Amino acid sequence: MILRRCDDYDPDRIRAIIGESMDELGIKPQGRTLVKPNTVIAHRLFFPHAFTRPEFLDGLFGALKERGDEMTDLSLGERCGITIPTRYAFAEAGYPKVMRKHHVRPRYFDEMPQVRRDLHMEGRLRDYIYIPEAIAETEFLVSAPKFKAHPWTKVTFNLKLYIGIQDDEHRLIDHDHHLHSKIADLYEVIQPKICVMDAITAGAKTMLTPKPFPLGLIIVGDDAVSTDVVCTHIAGLDPRDVDHIRIVAERGWGSLSLDDVSIEGDVTLEEAKGRAKGFELSLDKADAQYNGKSNLKVYVGPPPDTYDYCWGGCPGALTEAMGIIGQMEDDVENSIKPIHLVYGAYRGDIDVGQGEKVLFIGDCARWCGKIGGKDVDIPFLYKERKLISPERVHAGDLVGKILKFFFEQIFAVGKRVIRIRGCTVSVAEMVLNLSWLGKTKNPYFDPRIVFRFSWHYVLAKIGRFFGKLRSPSAIALKKPPQQTPE
Numbered sequence: 001m002i003l004r005r006c007d008d009y010d011p012d013r014i015r016a017i018i019g020e021s022m023d024e025l026g027i028k029p030q031g032r033t034l035v036k037p038n039t040v041i042a043h044r045l046f047f048p049h050a051f052t053r054p055e056f057l058d059g060l061f062g063a064l065k066e067r068g069d070e071m072t073d074l075s076l077g078e079r080c081g082i083t084i085p086t087r088y089a090f091a092e093a094g095y096p097k098v099m100r101k102h103h104v105r106p107r108y109f110d111e112m113p114q115v116r117r118d119l120h121m122e123g124r125l126r127d128y129i130y131i132p133e134a135i136a137e138t139e140f141l142v143s144a145p146k147f148k149a150h151p152w153t154k155v156t157f158n159l160k161l162y163i164g165i166q167d168d169e170h171r172l173i174d175h176d177h178h179l180h181s182k183i184a185d186l187y188e189v190i191q192p193k194i195c196v197m198d199a200i201t202a203g204a205k206t207m208l209t210p211k212p213f214p215l216g217l218i219i220v221g222d223d224a225v226s227t228d229v230v231c232t233h234i235a236g237l238d239p240r241d242v243d244h245i246r247i248v249a250e251r252g253w254g255s256l257s258l259d260d261v262s263i264e265g266d267v268t269l270e271e272a273k274g275r276a277k278g279f280e281l282s283l284d285k286a287d288a289q290y291n292g293k294s295n296l297k298v299y300v301g302p303p304p305d306t307y308d309y310c311w312g313g314c315p316g317a318l319t320e321a322m323g324i325i326g327q328m329e330d331d332v333e334n335s336i337k338p339i340h341l342v343y344g345a346y347r348g349d350i351d352v353g354q355g356e357k358v359l360f361i362g363d364c365a366r367w368c369g370k371i372g373g374k375d376v377d378i379p380f381l382y383k384e385r386k387l388i389s390p391e392r393v394h395a396g397d398l399v400g401k402i403l404k405f406f407f408e409q410i411f412a413v414g415k416r417v418i419r420i421r422g423c424t425v426s427v428a429e430m431v432l433n434l435s436w437l438g439k440t441k442n443p444y445f446d447p448r449i450v451f452r453f454s455w456h457y458v459l460a461k462i463g464r465f466f467g468k469l470r471s472p473s474a475i476a477l478k479k480p481p482q483q484t485p486e
Ligand code: SF4
Pocket: 175, 176, 177, 303, 304, 310, 312, 313, 314, 315, 343, 344, 361, 362, 363, 364, 365, 422, 423, 424, 425
C-alpha cells in the first residue's frame, strides 16, 4: 500500500497521486466500476467535514478515467445516514458538478430495488442479506472513504464504509452490539479492488460532526483489511482492538500484522503516526461522556447476550445526536434541559428532580423501581435476532419519523417516563427526542436545511417509487462467482 503526502484539496494533484499509486500497484478499472464514498451526511455549513470531499472525487474520477480503457461504466453510489435522501447528501456535498464534469452516473441506493445475496462464511449473523441492485452489478468497486473517528466503532475507514451499501430497513438490522459482525457479513458480498482514502483533512472525535484534523495524506491500498490495519495504527490504535477489522481478518480476508503489509510512498508509517498526534477518538461509553459534564444523566446497563455495552447501537446515537444539535445551539451540553436516559438492563436507582423526564431507550431497556414516588416497570421488548426477517422489516423515512414523533408526544403530555422503541433507535429519533424534551433548537426545522431538504425529499420519493416498481435488472440477479478469501 501507498502513503502519500497531500496537504490540500487540489484536484490535479490528487489525480496525479492516485494515478501514480494505481500504476505502482498495477491496478486498472475494469467493467462496471462503482466508487463508494463516505457521504454519511453532508451540509456546507453544519457538516463540512463528515464526507469524502468533491475535490478528492474529482481527482479520483480523473485518475480512473485516464486508465479506463477497459471500464464500461463509472458511477458513484451511496446510501447516506440518518434516513435522509442520498440525493440530498450528494447535492450538499457538491458532488453533482464533479459528476457532470466526468460523466459519472449517480446511484442512489435508497431509490433502487434491493437484491438478495446468500452468505456462506462461518460466524455469519445471517444466511442471506439484501444489497442494492447497483452493488450487485458492480464488477470493480472503488472504496473512497474519509479518514474519521467513530463513536460506535472507534474508527471508520474502508470496512466500516460497508454499512452504507444497505438501504435503511436492511441497514438497521443487526446495527446493535453485533454491528462488527454485520460489517464482516457485508464484506463477504463484495470486496473493493482498490481503496483510496481521503485523509487530507481527517475527521476527529465523531463521525457526523467531526472536528477537522489536517492529516495531509492520501492512502491507497489494494486490500481493505491491510489498508485499515495501517490506518488504525496511524490513528493510534491496535487493529486487534477494533472489532470489525479483527473479525473480517479472522474470517480469512487478511492479516492484522504490519509485517504482512509493504508500505511505499513518500511518507513512512512513523511519519504518518506523527502527523496524527492529537487525533481525537471517541472511546468513552455514553455515561462517561455526559454524566457530570452536561445536563444529561445517562444510566447504562448491558444489552442482551454476553456483551457489557452496546457499542453498535443506541448509546452511540446519543453522541451523534448531541453533536448535530450542537451545530445549531452553542454549549448544548448545558443549555439542554435535564433529561435522564436509560439503556439496557440497568439495575441502579434513577434519581429524578422535579419536572425532569426519563427516557428508556431501545427494546432491550428494562427497569423496575420508583420514579417520582410512582412504581415504574419497563419490560424487556427485545426480539431475538433470528426472529427478524429482512423481508418484513420497515424503516420509516425521516418525514414519517417526525410525524410519528409529534403524534406520540400528544399522548406523552404530562408523562415523566417515556419508552422509545426500536433496536436500534436511530440518530434521527434521538435528535427529535432530545431537541423536543430538552427544549433546544430542532435542526430539522432550520430554514437553512428545510427548504432544500424538502425539494430533494420529494425527488427521492418519486425516484424511490419508480425504482421499487422495477424488478432488479437481469445483471443484478445473475448469481455472482463465489467469493472466498484467497
Ligand atoms: S435496543 Fe439499542 S441498546 Fe439494546 S441491543 Fe438494540 S441497539 Fe443495542
